[in-house]
Amino acid sequence: MTSDPTLLTGHAAREALRGARVLVIGLGLTGTAAARTLHALGADVVAIDSRPAAAEAAARDLPGVRVLPLPGNGDDRALAEAAVATGPRLAVVSPGLPPTSPLVALPRAAGVRILTEFDLAWMIRLDESPWFLVTGTNGKTTTAQMTSALLRAGGLHAPPLGNMGVAVSTVALEGIADDAGVVRAPQAWPIEIAALQLHDTTLPRPRASICLNVAEDHLDWFGTMAAYRADKAKVYRGVTGACVYPTWERGAREMVEEAEVTVGARAVGLALGAPALAQVGIVENAIIDRAFHARRHTHGVELFTTDDVAHLGLGEAGLPLHIVTNAMAAASLAREADVEPDAIAAGLRAFRVEDHRIARVAVAGGVTWVNDSKATNAHAAAASLRALEDGTCVWLAGGDAKGASLEDLVRDFAGKMRAVVLIGRDPTPWREPLARHAPDVPVIVVPDGETEAVMRGAVTAADGFARPGDTVLLAPAGASWDQFRNYGHRGDAFARAVGELVAHATAGGEQEQA
Incomplete structure (x- = not known):
C-alpha cells in the first residue's frame, strides 16, 4: 500500500485502496456492504465471521471476496489468527462485535488499523x-x-x-x-x-x-x-x-x-x-x-x-x-x-413518525392501541408512559433487558398501570420490580412460543384488561431479538394482532346489531 487511505478522501482514498488487502470482520448488513464496496473499489478483501450461516451466505453472495473458513472447533481466536496471517493493514469491523472479542482484539494487537463502515464511507465519498x-x-x-x-x-x-x-x-x-x-x-x-x-x-x-x-x-x-x-x-x-x-x-x-x-x-x-x-x-x-x-x-x-x-x-x-x-x-x-x-x-x-415509535395503531371501543416497539430500553419506555394518565395504561412489555435494571422505571410509573402483559423468554427483569412496586397491578405472562402466537396472546390478554379511555401501550423496555427478528418485526406483529382483534370485534358488533 503506497499511501495510507485513512489519511485521504475521495478519489485519492479510492486509488490507495486499489489492490490493498483489507479485512472485514463480521458479515451482517454493514459488514457485507463494506466487503462489497471494497471489492468494487479494487481492494483485496478478506472476510471473517464466527457464525457459520453468515460465513456461508457471504461466501455464496460476495464473489471476489475471500471468506475464511471457520476452524473445525469453532474457535474465534484461531479464526482471528488466520485472518491476521493474511497480512491486512486495515480492518472494517461490524458494530455488534465487542472490542474484547478475539476477532477484533487480535488484529488490533497485531497493528491492523481498525475502522468502521462510517470511516469507510467518509474516506471514499467524492464530494464534501x-x-x-x-x-x-x-x-x-x-x-x-x-x-x-x-x-x-x-x-x-x-x-x-x-x-x-x-x-x-x-x-x-x-x-x-x-x-x-x-x-x-x-x-x-x-x-x-x-x-x-x-x-x-x-x-x-x-x-x-x-x-x-x-x-x-x-x-x-x-x-x-x-x-x-x-x-x-x-x-x-x-x-x-x-x-x-x-x-x-x-x-x-x-x-x-x-x-x-x-x-x-x-x-x-x-x-x-x-x-x-x-x-x-x-x-x-x-x-x-x-x-x-x-x-x-x-x-x-x-x-x-x-x-x-x-x-x-x-x-x-x-x-x-x-x-x-x-x-x-x-x-x-x-x-x-x-x-x-x-x-x-x-x-x-x-413529518410523520416511523411506524414503530409511539404510533397509534387503532382506536376501538374507546381504547387506543399504541406501537412503541422502538422503546427497547427503560429510558425510551418512560417517554411513552409519562404521557399517560394514572391508571389508564395496559402495558405490554418484555424482551431482552440487555443487562439493564428496570427497577426505577417500574417504581416511577407503577401508578400509570391498570395491568401489565409480559412477553419475552425471561420476564424476570420485569416481574420482580412489578412485585415490589406494583403488587396490586395484575400481571399476565405470555408463554414463549411461535412469534405470531405470542403477540396474539399478548394482545388478547391486554384487551381483556382495557377499558374505554385506556391506552394499550407496546413499549417493551427490552430488545426484541429473543423472540423477533428486530423491533420492526415485533411492532408489525403487534399491529397485525390488533388489526385482527379490531376486525373481529367490528364484525361481531355488526352481527349483533343485525
Missing part, C-alpha cells in the same frame, strides 16, 4: 457534502429522520442514513435515490449513529452533531456506564460547525467541552425555557433560535411552534415533551445547514 450525526440512548432515529425531513424541506437531497437499512458505504459508492427517484450523491448526510458504532469511528468530521441523552443501555456490551457515555461523547469529535447539546442532560455540556473538535466549532445549547445567547429554547409554545442568525445577540427567531408537531402526539394524552425536544434538535442541525425557519416549520408539519 456535510454530515450531521445524531446519537443518544433514545430518540436518535426520530431525530435523524426529522433532520432529514427539514433538510429536504430546505431543498437538499438528504435522505435519512445510518441505522436506516441502507449502508452508508453503499451510499458513498453508488449514491441513493432522491425524492424524484434519481440516484445521486446526497447533498447532506443526516446520520443516526449508535455508541457501538461510535466506539471505533474516528475519521468523519461532521458539520454538526448532537447527543440527545445517555441512559442505562447495552451494559452487557460496554460493561460500565462510564464506558458507554465515553463512546456516546465521540459524536462531537471533529465537529466543524455546531456541537448541539441538551442543557437538561447531566454532563452534556462536559461532553462538548471535552471533545476534540475542529478549530472554530461552537457549542449550541437546547433549553426548556427562554433561550440565552447561543441557545435554542422555548417561549410559551414557540421554539426560538438565538444561535444561528446574525442578530442573535439581541433577537430571537421563531423556528416552529408546538402546533407544528401536535400531530405527533398521543391524541387526548397530549404531546410528549420528547417530541418537542427531538424537533428542537433536528431544527438546530438544519439551521447549521442554513435551512430557513419557514422551511423548518413546514417540514415538521409534514
Whole structure:
C-alpha cells in the first residue's frame, strides 16, 4: 500500500485502496456492504465471521471476496489468527462485535488499523457534502429522520442514513435515490449513529452533531456506564460547525467541552425555557433560535411552534415533551445547514413518525392501541408512559433487558398501570420490580412460543384488561431479538394482532346489531 487511505478522501482514498488487502470482520448488513464496496473499489478483501450461516451466505453472495473458513472447533481466536496471517493493514469491523472479542482484539494487537463502515464511507465519498450525526440512548432515529425531513424541506437531497437499512458505504459508492427517484450523491448526510458504532469511528468530521441523552443501555456490551457515555461523547469529535447539546442532560455540556473538535466549532445549547445567547429554547409554545442568525445577540427567531408537531402526539394524552425536544434538535442541525425557519416549520408539519415509535395503531371501543416497539430500553419506555394518565395504561412489555435494571422505571410509573402483559423468554427483569412496586397491578405472562402466537396472546390478554379511555401501550423496555427478528418485526406483529382483534370485534358488533 503506497499511501495510507485513512489519511485521504475521495478519489485519492479510492486509488490507495486499489489492490490493498483489507479485512472485514463480521458479515451482517454493514459488514457485507463494506466487503462489497471494497471489492468494487479494487481492494483485496478478506472476510471473517464466527457464525457459520453468515460465513456461508457471504461466501455464496460476495464473489471476489475471500471468506475464511471457520476452524473445525469453532474457535474465534484461531479464526482471528488466520485472518491476521493474511497480512491486512486495515480492518472494517461490524458494530455488534465487542472490542474484547478475539476477532477484533487480535488484529488490533497485531497493528491492523481498525475502522468502521462510517470511516469507510467518509474516506471514499467524492464530494464534501456535510454530515450531521445524531446519537443518544433514545430518540436518535426520530431525530435523524426529522433532520432529514427539514433538510429536504430546505431543498437538499438528504435522505435519512445510518441505522436506516441502507449502508452508508453503499451510499458513498453508488449514491441513493432522491425524492424524484434519481440516484445521486446526497447533498447532506443526516446520520443516526449508535455508541457501538461510535466506539471505533474516528475519521468523519461532521458539520454538526448532537447527543440527545445517555441512559442505562447495552451494559452487557460496554460493561460500565462510564464506558458507554465515553463512546456516546465521540459524536462531537471533529465537529466543524455546531456541537448541539441538551442543557437538561447531566454532563452534556462536559461532553462538548471535552471533545476534540475542529478549530472554530461552537457549542449550541437546547433549553426548556427562554433561550440565552447561543441557545435554542422555548417561549410559551414557540421554539426560538438565538444561535444561528446574525442578530442573535439581541433577537430571537421563531423556528416552529408546538402546533407544528401536535400531530405527533398521543391524541387526548397530549404531546410528549420528547417530541418537542427531538424537533428542537433536528431544527438546530438544519439551521447549521442554513435551512430557513419557514422551511423548518413546514417540514415538521409534514413529518410523520416511523411506524414503530409511539404510533397509534387503532382506536376501538374507546381504547387506543399504541406501537412503541422502538422503546427497547427503560429510558425510551418512560417517554411513552409519562404521557399517560394514572391508571389508564395496559402495558405490554418484555424482551431482552440487555443487562439493564428496570427497577426505577417500574417504581416511577407503577401508578400509570391498570395491568401489565409480559412477553419475552425471561420476564424476570420485569416481574420482580412489578412485585415490589406494583403488587396490586395484575400481571399476565405470555408463554414463549411461535412469534405470531405470542403477540396474539399478548394482545388478547391486554384487551381483556382495557377499558374505554385506556391506552394499550407496546413499549417493551427490552430488545426484541429473543423472540423477533428486530423491533420492526415485533411492532408489525403487534399491529397485525390488533388489526385482527379490531376486525373481529367490528364484525361481531355488526352481527349483533343485525
